[in-house]
Amino acid sequence: EDELAALNANICQLNIQRRQVLNDFLDLKGNIRVFCRVRPITMGDNCYLLRPVVSLDSSRLALYFAKNKSKIYSFDKVFHPSSSQDEVFEEVEPVIKSALDGYNACIFAYGQTGTGKTFTMEGTADHPGVIPRAMEALFKQAADSNHPFLFSFSMLEIYMGYLKDLLVPRTTKATEHMPPCMTRLLMTCFDANTRRRITNKIWMVDLGGSERVLKTKAMGRRFEEGKAINLSLSALGDVINALHKKNSHIPYRNSKLTQVLKDSLGEDSKTLMLVHVSPKEEDLCETMCSLNFATRARSIHLGNEESNEAKVQREVEMNSLQYRMKWIEDKRQDIRREIQMLNEKLEDLTGTPPSSSKQLEVSHLPFELEKPQSNIETVKKIGNVMAALPLKLPRFMRPTLSSRRKFGVDRQTSAENDAKAVKTRRPKPHHAESVSLPMNGTAEYNSESIISRNSCLGLEHKCTPDNETEGSQEKSECDIKTVVFPIQDKLPRAPNGKTVYHSCGQTHRNRKTNYINSPKLINIDDWLQSNKYAHGTISSTHQNKRVLVIPHPEKNRRGSLRSELEELHDDKVNAYKLSKNKTNHDKIKKLAKVGAAGTSRSEGVAMPTLIKKFSNEDSRSNSSSTTYTNNDSCGTSTPPANCGIYSNDYFSVEENVRGTSTSPANCGGVIKEKKDESGVNCLQVQLIESETKFSELLMLNTSWTSIHSALDVSGGTITAVIDSGVSISRSEQRPTYHEVPNEIGNKGEDKTMHISLHHSGPGKLQQRNLHLDKANEVDIAMPIQSQGQSMIAGICNLLRQKIQTLCNCALLGLGFKSLGLEHDFFYALML
Numbered sequence: 001e002d003e004l005a006a007l008n009a010n011i012c013q014l015n016i017q018r019r020q021v022l023n024d025f026l027d028l029k030g031n032i033r034v035f036c037r038v039r040p041i042t043m044g045d046n047c048y049l050l051r052p053v054v055s056l057d058s059s060r061l062a063l064y065f066a067k068n069k070s071k072i073y074s075f076d077k078v079f080h081p082s083s084s085q086d087e088v089f090e091e092v093e094p095v096i097k098s099a100l101d102g103y104n105a106c107i108f109a110y111g112q113t114g115t116g117k118t119f120t121m122e123g124t125a126d127h128p129g130v131i132p133r134a135m136e137a138l139f140k141q142a143a144d145s146n147h148p149f150l151f152s153f154s155m156l157e158i159y160m161g162y163l164k165d166l167l168v169p170r171t172t173k174a175t176e177h178m179p180p181c182m183t184r185l186l187m188t189c190f191d192a193n194t195r196r197r198i199t200n201k202i203w204m205v206d207l208g209g210s211e212r213v214l215k216t217k218a219m220g221r222r223f224e225e226g227k228a229i230n231l232s233l234s235a236l237g238d239v240i241n242a243l244h245k246k247n248s249h250i251p252y253r254n255s256k257l258t259q260v261l262k263d264s265l266g267e268d269s270k271t272l273m274l275v276h277v278s279p280k281e282e283d284l285c286e287t288m289c290s291l292n293f294a295t296r297a298r299s300i301h302l303g304n305e306e307s308n309e310a311k312v313q314r315e316v317e318m319n320s321l322q323y324r325m326k327w328i329e330d331k332r333q334d335i336r337r338e339i340q341m342l343n344e345k346l347e348d349l350t351g352t353p354p355s356s357s358k359q360l361e362v363s364h365l366p367f368e369l370e371k372p373q374s375n376i377e378t379v380k381k382i383g384n385v386m387a388a389l390p391l392k393l394p395r396f397m398r399p400t401l402s403s404r405r406k407f408g409v410d411r412q413t414s415a416e417n418d419a420k421a422v423k424t425r426r427p428k429p430h431h432a433e434s435v436s437l438p439m440n441g442t443a444e445y446n447s448e449s450i451i452s453r454n455s456c457l458g459l460e461h462k463c464t465p466d467n468e469t470e471g472s473q474e475k476s477e478c479d480i481k482t483v484v485f486p487i488q489d490k491l492p493r494a495p496n497g498k499t500v501y502h503s504c505g506q507t508h509r510n511r512k513t514n515y516i517n518s519p520k521l522i523n524i525d526d527w528l529q530s531n532k533y534a535h536g537t538i539s540s541t542h543q544n545k546r547v548l549v550i551p552h553p554e555k556n557r558r559g560s561l562r563s564e565l566e567e568l569h570d571d572k573v574n575a576y577k578l579s580k581n582k583t584n585h586d587k588i589k590k591l592a593k594v595g596a597a598g599t600s601r602s603e604g605v606a607m608p609t610l611i612k613k614f615s616n617e618d619s620r621s622n623s624s625s626t627t628y629t630n631n632d633s634c635g636t637s638t639p640p641a642n643c644g645i646y647s648n649d650y651f652s653v654e655e656n657v658r659g660t661s662t663s664p665a666n667c668g669g670v671i672k673e674k675k676d677e678s679g680v681n682c683l684q685v686q687l688i689e690s691e692t693k694f695s696e697l698l699m700l701n702t703s704w705t706s707i708h709s710a711l712d713v714s715g716g717t718i719t720a721v722i723d724s725g726v727s728i729s730r731s732e733q734r735p736t737y738h739e740v741p742n743e744i745g746n747k748g749e750d751k752t753m754h755i756s757l758h759h760s761g762p763g764k765l766q767q768r769n770l771h772l773d774k775a776n777e778v779d780i781a782m783p784i785q786s787q788g789q790s791m792i793a794g795i796c797n798l799l800r801q802k803i804q805t806l807c808n809c810a811l812l813g814l815g816f817k818s819l820g821l822e823h824d825f826f827y828a829l830m831l
């Protein structure tokens with residue numbers, strides 16, 4: 001798993017590098033690049049005529065006008081007639097891929113009618129063009145990433161200055177000129193962690209026949225159509241020109257085409273123009289016009305013609321970048337293979353398929369620049385994506401257009417809350433392998449494309465230029481739906497082998513179903529029990545979290561502390577059960593009286609209440625006690641015959657902090673017989689107290705000859721007084737062994753032990769006196785039991801209060817509702 005994580009981190013780094021290199025490469029190539037493609041001679045063409053258009057090499061094209069008259073055009077790339085679709089796409093691909101790296105891209109096909117624009121952009125079944133290949137490449141790249149994507153697809157046509165949605169079926173009139181056809185691929189990538197949504201788009205535009213209107217001798221409507229197309233092209237040229245000159249005003253609004261392409265034509269966009277020319281002599285004038293237009297666009301990018309030296313230098317750099325890109329690509333492939341192998345290995349070892357997160361590769365997106373995502377986070381993220389979609393939010397809670405633009409994030413308020421709510425019903429991510437676009441007027445169609453119809457205004461909609469441009473485009477961004485979540489989990493396949501697609505609605509429904517089908521109802525008793533067990537002793541003793549454990553000095557303190565805690569917890573549970581059977585109030589009182597009657601020799605023993613099994617004593621009374629410090633090892637003497645009273649005895653503690661109020665802390669503890677490492681019986685005292693300032697560890701040897709006190713106190717002194725005024729003390733952190741006189745040990749038959757612990761810390765003096773009374777053994781267990789009960793009672797009480805509050809809120813809401821307020825109002829109120 002570590003190796004997997006390292007490989008993923010590697011891939012993340014490589015992706016960052018790849019993006020950087022690609023960007024540098026495109027910068028060198030220029031943000032506006034112009035390619036030229038010459039259509040091959042077809043059967044219908046007069047091939048006996050002299051061909052006026054000849055591609056000289058990969059970047060130059062010669063145009064022959066007449067005998068000895070020619071003109072040479074230079075472009076970034078010239079595709080000669082025999083160039084394949086593969087070759088074309090190879091050059092286009094970097095621009096397409098830059099869209100997944102956070103750039104908008106725009107690919108124009110320009111040229112006279114019949115020169116092969118549609119062939120290049122769409123292609124045929126046998127020779128797919130740029131659009132299908134681009135989609136395939138993008139889907140593949142998205143599937144390789146660990147970010148979910150939403151792909152939206154739309155096709156528009158600009159007819160006589162109006163936008164027309166080509167995905168909306170309508171009766172179309174035959175037109176002389178093919179108007180610009182614009183295909184938009186919109187990619188939204190979600191990063192649920194940062195709640196960021198990055199959207200990039202690629203416009204692939206078939207600009208339509210650019211032939212001169214005069215040549216077609218068109219009249220009336222046809223003339224207008226041709227004119228509109230040429231105006232669009234002219235406006236496009238103006239925009240590119242203004243962008244190049246960095247004018248303060250860019251004339252986007254001069255045509256619908258430039259208005260629509262506004263955010264894909266600019267500094268952070270990659271623009272590619274594919275100019276198409278015919279090889280026929282009769283089209284010479286048109287060819288020249290097209291080439292001149294393309295040259296104009298290219299000259300904008302290049303500015304002054306660069307020197308040969310600069311050109312060579314640029315090409316060298318580009319080659320090196322290309323080499324580097326190839327290296328990165330190969331390396332990525334290698335790492336992905338390694339990841340695959342490791343996953344298989346892991347599967348073999350664990351017997352379970354590795355989680356999808358481990359198979360995922362870090363994507364190519366700019367998110368990585370900020371923070372490479374961990375695999376676990378990735379899985380969470382995928383689940384959060386659907387939550388991030390503003391599916392059912394009231395309108396007023398959705399992020400506004402300006403806020404989305406300004407921050408590039410969804411608003412943190414309502415959307416986040418909604419996301420949190422949906423998180424618990426995380427949907428299974430879906431994978432779609434291609435785009436399903438319903439093309440008829442069915443209900444499904446309406447759900448998928450309704451906004452497309454609203455936003456992309458056809459001729460039927462008499463709309464103003466304002467509302468049919470930016471706003472409508474933004475609107476359509478949200479709502480044209482073609483969903484591809486390129487996650488590892490594939491969609492189920494139908495028996496016929498076809499992928500089963502889910503519409504967004506279905507996904508949402510599925511999500512709901514999942515939620516309903518997996519209720520997480522917890523029995524409150526179970527919860528209380530599990531909570532009690534989960535937190536062990538500490539939680540079951542309420543907030544009394546101090547634990548005093550007295551380990552052997554050579555023992556590993558941490559390990560033993562944990563095991564002691566577990567044992568203590570078990571003991572307490574047993575005690576709780578035991579006392580549940582035994583206890584009644586009268587008996588407790590009786591036993592308490594017995595204890596008071598004389599089993600204790602210490603004044604603090606005769607306590608009327610259970611909680612006073614250990615009494616306070618004035619710390620000053622102990623201040624004169626003898627202090628023993630001896631580094632003798634424990635357990636050297638024989639234990640007294642009767643020391644079984646200390647086995648699993650329970651007691652409670654009162655604590656007195658000098659100078660503060662002396663309200664007893666409702667604490668518990670346990671004394672147990674244990675064997676130390678040398679096999680000697682030891683007495684272990686564990687205290688659970690409310691104080692958390694320091695913990696004390698004390699082990700009493702059952703021989704009563706020595707006491708080891710390993711005190712985890714920073715500074716200060718702790719003095720333990722056992723029985724009749726014999727005290728031991730320990731200061732600093734070094735374990736010290738205290739010898740206790742034998743006569744104390746001889747009192748082993750006594751049923752009372754009295755231990756006083758005094759802690760004089762840097763700031764204050766604390767005293768703690770412990771009394772153990774064997775006679776009241778059962779009673780001594782009670783405080784622990786009552787604590788447990790009181791905790792449960794407390795939690796129940798808290799729950800009851802919460803439920804009451806909820807009921808009150810509901811009643812209040814119903815009251816408001818009867819006033820006729822809107823649903824949205826309550827939503828906001830709840831928030």
Ligand SMILES: Nc1ncnc2c1ncn2[C@@H]1O[C@H](COP(=O)(O)OP(=O)(O)OP(=O)(O)O)[C@@H](O)[C@H]1O
Nearest residue numbers: 039040112113114115116117118119120178208209
């Ligand atoms: N490079 C090419 N290789 C093979 N056939 C081509 C090529 N370019 C174009 N063609 C063929 O030429 C014909 C006209 O091409 P296409 O329809 O793509 O032109 P167009 O510029 O899109 O025309 P219009 O502007 O009218 O849409 C088609 O039959 C197409 O198959």
